[in-house]
Amino acid sequence: MNKTMTAASLALALGAAMTIAATPVAAQDKMADMEKCYGVALKGKNDCKAGAGTTCAGTSVRDHQGNAWSMVPKGTCEKTPSKTSPTGYGQLQAFKEKSA
Template identity: 55%
Template sequence: MKTMIATLALAGSLASALAAVATPAAAADDAKEKCYGVALKGQNDCAAGAGTTCAGTSKIDYQQNVFKLVPKGTCLSMKTPDGHGMLEQGMAPA
């Protein structure tokens, strides 16, 4: 019975969905991007580590420092409308 209802609803919904997609969404994609995609850097290469310094990371001591580090990216500039910083936001309502 439940399936029957869903079936009837489905047929009607599909009809309006088909009508909706028949009008193509405005898209002015670059033709080259459309054919070949965007260029993402490959992750395997055979060069030595970027940059000239081999001193910076030759001592692996992040483990101690990392827990003192504070995130300093865009997370600091994003505030919720009621003025709470994101850092205080915690779990948002689902």
């Protein structure tokens, strides 16, 4: 019984390790289908970077801030409305905001 218990424990541990090891790959695959889109995040809802004096996620100080971005599905950024963008849509690079 001791050998059976040890084999079962080893199999369980190996399965758990393989699951944990595969998680970053799955996250990378998902991120490969995403892109940074500037000017579409709402106040405090950006994924990262919101200009000088800020840290990262959740630090944008206004809606559609030109230097704050959110991750969106690839190909949708420049189709997503932005009230402050010169084109009226999200941008793939930070931009100087126009009046909303």
